[in-house]
Amino acid sequence: MIQVRELCKSFDGFPALRGLNIRVPKGAVYGLVGPNGAGKSTLIRHAAGIYRQDSGEVLVGGEPVYENPAVKARIAYIPDDIFYYGGASIRDMQQLYASMIPSFSAERFEKLAAAFGELRPEQSMRRLSKGMQKQAAFWIALSCCPEVILLDEPVDGLDPVMRRQVWSLLLQDVAERGTTVLVSSHNLRELEDVCDHVGIMDRGRMLLERPLSELQENMVKIQLALPDERELPADLEILHETRTGRLRQLILRGSAEELTDRLAECEPFFLDVLPLSLEEIFIYELGGAEHEIRNILL
Amino acid sequence: MITINYSDARPIYEKVKDSLRQLMLSGVLPPDSRLPSVRELAMQLSINPNTIQRAYRELEQEGSIVSVPGKGSFVAAGGAARAAKEAELREKLAALVQEFDALGVSREALVSMIKEEER
Structure with missing residues (x-):
């Protein structure tokens, strides 16, 4: 579902990604791990179509992502720091995404309200804590019924109960709709439960990628x-x-x-x-x- | 219903397999009863559906459960879960006996140890 070939990207002469390859099959939960500065977030931003690569190929569903709104509408990306317009409420953000994402489901948004019991749509994003903002992001992202979910340190800031809640919802989507999940995390204990594929990155390259069971065996x-x-x-x-x-x-x-x-x-x-x-x-x-x-x- | 012991280092599919088997042996899941679906269990435990699928596949291979396409998985009649558990315990016993051998404890002493074990 996500295929990246020989991806290179430099920032001010610093090579963040150096010929990186990754293949995430459809319906996989792919855990991206690696030391700090390995290039995990940079890779995810390429897959989300935010960065334009210097060279190489970034395909989602067989099509290039960058400047491709049709493909990007099928991807949900939850970054480490949640984006929102100043003064926007959860409802405002939800309406913004609903207007842009054809697959957005108002029905799902209503249903998911029960999972995020502490949040109310009229709350201002700015006033929410970091963890609550993340919950709001998951609420909206899951309502978009995406085919691909990109998560950069997703559970950072979430309490243990909410972490399980979020994973339970994500895995339900994986089992039911074959959603593909690419997730970077340092919480390896947690990845072990939820992932079926793992890629270990180091200094801008993929050190190895395997099904988790193969890695363990x-x-x-x-x-x-x-x-x-x-x-x-x-x-x-x-x-x-x-x-x-x-x-x-x-x-x-x-x-x-x-x-x-x-x-x-x-x-x-x-x-x-x-x-x-x-x-x-x-x-x-x-x-x-x-x-x-x-x-x-x- | 199922709980996973996280301090146990075995692969997760094995832990899932084990706890399902335990439920069958203890009668919580009697023969012919329906097991939770892969999706339900994945959600309940927050574990990858493919991992659950693998546990189910192996339980089916050992004959403990039967999968009916479109209907779900059911506990097999005939006590295959019991036989599989017994085989596993035998393996453990063999390893234990070997350790006793290495300590120089005679088989006779072992047998009397087993007899002394209170019922």
């Missing part, structure tokens, strides 16, 4: 202790190793079963396979890209 944490005379097989792809005496903790690429079988040949005293969380995968994948956590003593 291709990396394992193994704790083992080997007899002194035994060595690990030489061809293991070790991403990280820590040793405390005989006990080793390895982060390995490969499937759990295959690695257990291989390591069993070394006759370990002890072998334990642990699943990795998305947070750990993120840290170890980036660890290879010089993002190791530095132990700095202050």
